[in-house]
Amino acid sequence: MSRRHIISLLMENEAGALSRVAGLFSARAYNIESLTVAPTEDATLSRMTIVTVGSEDIIEQITKQLNKLVDVIKVMDLTEGSHIERELMLVKLRAVGADREEIKRTADIFRGNIIDVTESTYTIELTGAGSKLDAFLEAIDSASIIETVRTGASGIGRGERSLKV
Amino acid sequence: MIFYQFMEATGAEIVVRCLAEEGVEFVFGYPGGAVLNIYDEIFKQNKFKHVLVRHEQAAVHAADAYARSTGRVGVALVTSGPGVTNAVTGIATAYMDSIPIVVVTGQVPTPAIGLDAFQEVDTVGITRPCVKHNFLVKDVKDLAATMKKAFIIAATGRPGPVVVDVPKDVTYHTTDFEYPATVEMRSYSPVVKGHSGQMKRAVQMLLEAKRPMIYAGGGVVLGDASEQLAELTRLLGFPVTNTLMGLGGYPATDRQNLGMLGMHGTYEANMAMQHSDVLLAVGARFDDRVIGNPAHFAREQRRIIHIDVDPSSISKRVKVDVPIVGDVKNVLTDMLALLKQAKEKPDAAALNAWWTQIELWRSKNCLKYNRSSPIIKPQYVVEKLWEVTKGDAFVTSDVGQHQMWAAQYYKFDKPRRWINSGGLGTMGVGLPYAMGVQLAFPDAQVACITGESSIQMNIQELSTCKQYRIPVKVITLNNRYMGMVRQWQEFFYGSRYAESYMESLPDFVKLAESYGHVGMRIDKPEDVEAALKEAFSPALRERMVFMDFQTDQTENVFPMVEGGKGLSEMILAEEL
Numbered sequence: 001m002s003r004r005h006i007i008s009l010l011m012e013n014e015a016g017a018l019s020r021v022a023g024l025f026s027a028r029a030y031n032i033e034s035l036t037v038a039p040t041e042d043a044t045l046s047r048m049t050i051v052t053v054g055s056e057d058i059i060e061q062i063t064k065q066l067n068k069l070v071d072v073i074k075v076m077d078l079t080e081g082s083h084i085e086r087e088l089m090l091v092k093l094r095a096v097g098a099d100r101e102e103i104k105r106t107a108d109i110f111r112g113n114i115i116d117v118t119e120s121t122y123t124i125e126l127t128g129a130g131s132k133l134d135a136f137l138e139a140i141d142s143a144s145i146i147e148t149v150r151t152g153a154s155g156i157g158r159g160e161r162s163l164k165v
Numbered sequence: 166m167i168f169y170q171f172m173e174a175t176g177a178e179i180v181v182r183c184l185a186e187e188g189v190e191f192v193f194g195y196p197g198g199a200v201l202n203i204y205d206e207i208f209k210q211n212k213f214k215h216v217l218v219r220h221e222q223a224a225v226h227a228a229d230a231y232a233r234s235t236g237r238v239g240v241a242l243v244t245s246g247p248g249v250t251n252a253v254t255g256i257a258t259a260y261m262d263s264i265p266i267v268v269v270t271g272q273v274p275t276p277a278i279g280l281d282a283f284q285e286v287d288t289v290g291i292t293r294p295c296v297k298h299n300f301l302v303k304d305v306k307d308l309a310a311t312m313k314k315a316f317i318i319a320a321t322g323r324p325g326p327v328v329v330d331v332p333k334d335v336t337y338h339t340t341d342f343e344y345p346a347t348v349e350m351r352s353y354s355p356v357v358k359g360h361s362g363q364m365k366r367a368v369q370m371l372l373e374a375k376r377p378m379i380y381a382g383g384g385v386v387l388g389d390a391s392e393q394l395a396e397l398t399r400l401l402g403f404p405v406t407n408t409l410m411g412l413g414g415y416p417a418t419d420r421q422n423l424g425m426l427g428m429h430g431t432y433e434a435n436m437a438m439q440h441s442d443v444l445l446a447v448g449a450r451f452d453d454r455v456i457g458n459p460a461h462f463a464r465e466q467r468r469i470i471h472i473d474v475d476p477s478s479i480s481k482r483v484k485v486d487v488p489i490v491g492d493v494k495n496v497l498t499d500m501l502a503l504l505k506q507a508k509e510k511p512d513a514a515a516l517n518a519w520w521t522q523i524e525l526w527r528s529k530n531c532l533k534y535n536r537s538s539p540i541i542k543p544q545y546v547v548e549k550l551w552e553v554t555k556g557d558a559f560v561t562s563d564v565g566q567h568q569m570w571a572a573q574y575y576k577f578d579k580p581r582r583w584i585n586s587g588g589l590g591t592m593g594v595g596l597p598y599a600m601g602v603q604l605a606f607p608d609a610q611v612a613c614i615t616g617e618s619s620i621q622m623n624i625q626e627l628s629t630c631k632q633y634r635i636p637v638k639v640i641t642l643n644n645r646y647m648g649m650v651r652q653w654q655e656f657f658y659g660s661r662y663a664e665s666y667m668e669s670l671p672d673f674v675k676l677a678e679s680y681g682h683v684g685m686r687i688d689k690p691e692d693v694e695a696a697l698k699e700a701f702s703p704a705l706r707e708r709m710v711f712m713d714f715q716t717d718q719t720e721n722v723f724p725m726v727e728g729g730k731g732l733s734e735m736i737l738a739e740e741l
């Protein structure tokens with residue numbers, strides 16, 4: 001049975017590190033829903049969060065293959081334990097007439113912030129698990145959406161569960 | 166080399182000194198603009214020998230064969246751009262068979278990278294999917310440590326090729342040179358010792374087995390563990406089979422060895438594999454050519470123990486019950502100690518019954534062929550080669566039917582004697598492989614069993630053999646067909662032989678002679694033995710001999726497991 005997994009990893013912050021991971025996924029035909037990467041507080045390290053979908057066997061191969069990359073230091077499947085997932089979305093909406101109030105109310109319900117306003121548009125910033133962002137988009141009249149930008153998920157273990165060198 | 170320490174050196178000098186420090190004997194290479202500084206330093210040194218090949222692909226193959234036959238890291242050096250793209254097939258070939266090599270590649274100067282400079286390719290990008298790791302060295306200060314890392318990564322854990330891409334400006338920049346004895350890499354630490362609990366479970370399982378089977382692969386050869394494998398197998402009294410890559414890992418002439426398994430494996434090995442109740446897989450990766458249809462393979466109930474240094478080889482294609490991650494030599498040594506301590510012994514009655522069954526399978530004599538044919542049978546040539554060389558030659562091969570016949574009929578009793586491309590199946594490896602082996606073992610008998618199609622893929626290396634007086638013996642099983650392709654077309658495409666006929670062949674005898682080698686053409690079965698004896702006689706010891714055996718055009722490789730079929734559903738010769 002295929003399930004969604006969030007895999008976190010730490011790797012050497014070297015040129016080409018991202019392409020090693022991305023190349024692995026495409027070469028072995030694994031799914032990538034999203035991939036985010038940035039240096040950590042230690043600039044020699046990159047932290048990556050990969051959201052993928054696959055059966056247990058495939059996820060096992062994915063974690064093994066990631067671990068096998070020479071630059072990868074640690075790999076953790078966040079979905080194996082309790083964890084927090086957050087994604088940032090920016091949405092630009094056509095907001096005129098009665099829609100303006102309606103959109104603002106919906107944004108409030110989802111704890112979104114309106115971060116840019118013009119006579120005819122709102123830009124809303126929203127943070128949450130991917131499913132919350134999906135729900136927001138569903139709650140909005142799709143005709144009013146001008147553009148959406150999503151960062152892809154970042155994840156972290158709860159409590160003492162952590163991924164460190 | 167205290168003398169070198171803390172002295173300013175150019176990048177080119179550093180590359181050369183690092184190679185010398187690593188004890189490299191041969192660098193197989195081909196010069197070009199981006200590596201001229203390195204070549205200039207090679208000119209000035211005498212620590213290692215540079216072997217000038219005639220095509221970069223052959224440089225990598227030769228380095229690869231040096232590694233396969235000696236167990237040491239092979240080294241190749243090529244220029245940027247086309248030098249690199251020519252080398253890629255060699256790198257991918259080594260990668261698929263887990264062979265430790267370091268390939269140093271020239272690159273355009275760092276300021277020119279990304280500008281579509283003359284002879285620029287993204288070497289790190291092109292090679293990334295077919296290397297264990299690769300590096301682009303942008304600063305001469307990182308060069309020595311990077312070279313050290315490359316050698317460590319290539320040789321440890323699951324071995325593999327490492328590419329070090331060196332831009333031209335880095336080769337003339339200078340820095341203090343010190344070659345580090347080792348380099349710590351926090352992200353790289355292969356597991357070497359097996360898990361003790363898992364090893365205990367494995368030993369228990371082996372002792373309870375009724376129909377045990379040992380399936381030994383290339384990992385036994387790569388891990389230099391054939392002694393341990395032999396001791397374990399003999400202590401247990403179990404049957405053993407080798408993959409194509411594992412041949413020689415257990416003596417082929419030993420009764421406990423059922424021969425190679427897989428698509429062209431023996432009847433007895435495939436039947437025993439399929440019907441075993443406990444399977445010990447040692448340094449083998451359950452390749453698709455080995456287990457046939459996985460669903461069919463899984464039909465029989467069997468418990469599997471898998472020893473492999475690479476966790477990703479375990480439960481990749483076949484689910485296993487007892488995974489043991491570790492170096493095969495360590496793990497087998499520890500398991501042997503556990504076995505010797507155990508109070509239980511293998512189930513003698515069950516083993517007896519199992520061997521009776523196996524002997525029945527063996528009595529099918531699945532490798533028989535027509536010995537009274539008036540046309541030379543390829544199998545006969547290989548058998549005679551085995552006799553003439555007393556089973557002690559290094560044998561390289563190309564890819565095709567001849568490769569399978571070499572694997573089936575040359576009985577390898579020692580590891581690292583059988584040098585071929587299993588994973589990538591690269592036609593053209595045979596001759597450069599033979600060169601790499603012969604240079605490593607100048608006094609050994611080295612034979613290259615090839616086909617008339619494969620040999621033409623790197624035939625230019627006859628010139629390298631001339632330059633360095635490399636006395637390999639090329640044994641061409643010339644069936645005037647891409648035989649392996651023809652066989653599939655006969656079986657699965659209604660005998661429509663689309664483009665598999667090798668027309669316009671050269672006169673191989675004259676071709677060999679034009680390079681100053683000895684050429685022989687053999688047309689009749691009765692001349693085979695004498696010709697081989699002559700080729701391997703003291704008189705021709707120093708000479709490269711090219712033997713063109715005109716073999717049966719219609720001969721096929723048996724047994725054969727068709728694609729999609731189960732391992733026990735073989736086509737045997739007599740059934741046609």
Ligand SMILES: Cc1cc2nc3c(=O)[nH]c(=O)nc-3n(C[C@H](O)[C@H](O)[C@H](O)COP(=O)(O)OP(=O)(O)OC[C@H]3O[C@@H](n4cnc5c(N)ncnc54)[C@H](O)[C@@H]3O)c2cc1C
Nearest residue numbers: 382383384388409410427428429448450474493587588590
């Ligand atoms: C025309 C053709 C026909 C073929 N037909 C057959 C056939 O009939 N039968 C057959 O067997 N093959 C056949 N092959 C070859 C096949 O494609 C594979 O290359 C081969 O089966 C793989 O062998 P292996 O499983 O031993 O693995 P290898 O590729 O040799 O891999 C070695 C394994 O051992 C592990 N390892 C390496 N070092 C160590 C160590 N120190 N300790 C522990 N583990 C280690 C590695 O991680 C890896 O998993 C054919 C190839 C061609 C080109």
Ligand SMILES: Cc1ncc(C[n+]2csc(CCOP(=O)(O)OP(=O)(O)O)c2C)c(N)n1
Nearest residue numbers: 565566567592616617618619646647648649
């Ligand atoms: C580089 C490359 N191209 C194509 C193939 C596909 N292929 C496998 S075997 C074979 C024919 C080999 O013919 P030959 O060398 O004459 O050997 P034979 O099978 O006749 O013994 C071909 C074309 C390959 N393995 N490698």
Ligand SMILES: [Mg+2]
Nearest residue numbers: 616617646648
């Ligand atoms: Mg042929």
